[in-house]
Amino acid sequence: MAILEIKRYPERILKQKTAPVGTINGATQKLIDDMVDTMHAARGVGLAANQVGIPQKLCVIDLSLRGEKAPLIVLINPIILEREGVIEAEEGCLSIPGYLTAVKRAERVFVKGLNREGKEISIEGEGLLARAIQHELDHLDGLLLIDRISPLKREFFKRRYKKQMQHSKSET
Numbered sequence: 698m699a700i701l702e703i704k705r706y707p708e709r710i711l712k713q714k715t716a717p718v719g720t721i722n723g724a725t726q727k728l729i730d731d732m733v734d735t736m737h738a739a740r741g742v743g744l745a746a747n748q749v750g751i752p753q754k755l756c757v758i759d760l761s762l763r764g765e766k767a768p769l770i771v772l773i774n775p776i777i778l779e780r781e782g783v784i785e786a787e788e789g790c791l792s793i794p795g796y797l798t799a800v801k802r803a804e805r806v807f808v809k810g811l812n813r814e815g816k817e818i819s820i821e822g823e824g825l826l827a828r829a830i831q832h833e834l835d836h837l838d839g840l841l842l843i844d845r846i847s848p849l850k851r852e853f854f855k856r857r858y859k860k861q862m863q864h865s866k867s868e869t
């Protein structure tokens with residue numbers, strides 16, 4: 698069990714596409730366990746491997762914190778095969794603490810990947826699950842939620858964020 702450091706915007710690894718996981722071995726199992734612990738400690742509902750500095754196509758999702766009856770999901774090398782509908786809702790990210798913004802996502806998705814045992818799984822998700830899947834898969838492609846908002850909103854975010862950074866620098 699270990700709590701890993703969560704990389705924060707604008708760290709470069711968050712902008713990089715991850716590489717598919719080749720062999721699922723002991724190191725992969727340990728990474729999954731550590732990612733689950735880290736996600737729970739941060740009270741997040743999802744975490745992608747590159748958020749903890751490992752550029753591999755692997756993410757974990759657990760909606761039980763939001764009161765949803767959902768099992769822990771481990772997705773290795775996931776791909777979205779189908780998307781349906783569009784819905785906008787507020788979203789946050791552990792790599793951009795304190796920032797919430799409305800993001801348009803598909804309402805339902807059908808995703809395929811491997812579970813932690815390397816077995817092929819498919820998940821049909823809607824609502825919060827569909828949103829979490831798309832958010833985490835975006836991470837694995839090097840995309841953050843700020844890449845999914847309008848350029849104007851993104852500018853506002855960047856300006857505000859820079860100010861916050863200067864602020865925290867002068868405080869320490």
Ligand code: NI
Nearest residue numbers: 789790791792
């Ligand atoms: Ni995120």
